[in-house]
Structures are given as C-alpha cells and as structure tokens.
Amino acid sequence: MGEKSARKNTTKTAAAKTLKEKRLDKNDKKARNARSENTDAVTKATRK
Numbered sequence: 001m002g003e004k005s006a007r008k009n010t011t012k013t014a015a016a017k018t019l020k021e022k023r024l025d026k027n028d029k030k031a032r033n034a035r036s037e038n039t040d041a042v043t044k045a046t047r048k
Contacts, residue, residue, distance in 0.1 A: 017025070
C-alpha cells in the first residue's frame with residue numbers, strides 16, 4: 001500500500017495581479033467615475 005500525503009504536491013502559481021496593480025486599478029476606476037460624472041453634468045447643462 002502506498003503512502004497518502006495530506007498535502008498535494010502542487011507548485012504555487014503567481015498572483016494574477018499584485019496588490020500594487022489592484023490599488024492602481026481601483027484609483028483609476030474612481031477617477032474615471034468622477035470624470036464621467038463631471039462631464040455628464042456639463043453635457044446635461046449644455047443640452048437644456
């Protein structure tokens with residue numbers, strides 16, 4: 001009978017994104033949303 005290991009022998013894979021990349025993406029998203037809100041307000045005012 002073979003020995004059964006409690007852990008699987010798998011190698012760790014690198015994270016899809018680093019914490020720095022996640023933080024930058026989050027800030028970019030916030031800035032993009034703020035810009036779109038500002039432009040929406042301007043376009044609404046000019047279209048009246």
